[in-house]
Amino acid sequence: MRILLIAGGWSNEREVSLSGARAIDQAxxxxxxxxxxFDPALSxxxxxxxxxxxDFAFINLHGSPGEDGLIQAVLDQVxxxxxxxxxxxxxLALNKAASKSLFEKASIATPAWxxxxxxxxxxxxxxxxxxxxxxxxxxxxxLNLHLIDSRxxxxxxxxPAFSRGDExxxxxxxxxxxxxxxxxxxxxxxxILIQPADGSAFFDYFSKYTxxxxxxxxxxxxxxxxxxxxxxxxxxxxxxxxxxxxxxTDFILADNRPFVLEVNTLPGMTRTSLIPQEAAAHxxxxxDLIRILIEAGLSRLDAGGVAGDEGGLIHPKL
Numbered sequence: 001m002r003i004l005l006i007a008g009g010w011s012n013e014r015e016v017s018l019s020g021a022r023a024i025d026q027a028x029x030x031x032x033x034x035x036x037x038f039d040p041a042l043s044x045x046x047x048x049x050x051x052x053x054x055d056f057a058f059i060n061l062h063g064s065p066g067e068d069g070l071i072q073a074v075l076d077q078v079x080x081x082x083x084x085x086x087x088x089x090x091x092l093a094l095n096k097a098a099s100k101s102l103f104e105k106a107s108i109a110t111p112a113w114x115x116x117x118x119x120x121x122x123x124x125x126x127x128x129x130x131x132x133x134x135x136x137x138x139x140x141x142x143l144n145l146h147l148i149d150s151r152x153x154x155x156x157x158x159x160p161a162f163s164r165g166d167e168x169x170x171x172x173x174x175x176x177x178x179x180x181x182x183x184x185x186x187x188x189x190x191x192i193l194i195q196p197a198d199g200s201a202f203f204d205y206f207s208k209y210t211x212x213x214x215x216x217x218x219x220x221x222x223x224x225x226x227x228x229x230x231x232x233x234x235x236x237x238x239x240x241x242x243x244x245x246x247x248x249t250d251f252i253l254a255d256n257r258p259f260v261l262e263v264n265t266l267p268g269m270t271r272t273s274l275i276p277q278e279a280a281a282h283x284x285x286x287x288d289l290i291r292i293l294i295e296a297g298l299s300r301l302d303a304g305g306v307a308g309d310e311g312g313l314i315h316p317k318l
Contacts, residue, residue, distance in 0.1 A: 011063025
């Protein structure tokens, strides 16, 4: 097939996106596809015209304009299929306040939180007790995430956050190990236990993207019962948000009770990223993973071009 590989973009996760795109490009070519690269930061207005010359789009964007569903909305309008979730579902997952409100309604445990869409008045006081976490409501890769222990630290970080145009989410800080678990075509994958790099208090940007900085153990060395609980929760969040193809849910464990932190609809896709590691533990090579995601993206469309069942359909050009 003629595949348009969309990566780069304009979020602060641009370099992560480009790094993953190189591995995806190699896998697509090894699978026999013709690949062309498209960077929305350089030629966004040309996407509708460019898309008409391709059979499929593979999106590897983090933050806007990929995880917020913007690129998917444009591709839907021009009729070009792609891997992963559609615009509405992507936005719901990216927006932490929106997804956490849905988790709570579905009785899925998530740390207590407070949403600040605009900067509060000077006499405002947070509803959460210290310590807590301050993070962008729609950010990723742990960028601009801060551990807040006092009012002084909170005041220090609030102005820069709102100056960047961020909506802010305050979240209860629950001490415990971090676990992540992917879902591939409605099947949960083996979870990973994450031990951040020495000197990092959590799985921050340095731990995530510095080779050998963090210890990522897959499958996670936890009980069979806890593994099943986490896999069931990952699948439950995937279905609750209406996601397609794949996702990755991040958890924090408190006394062996998993709390959902967030769900990623376009998780990292270098060969050593978390979803590829989980897929490998399940028996899928990186090329297998890419092929399955393309098949799932094609099967989202029924004969009338409406997003629907993911089961079964294999595109004749694969």
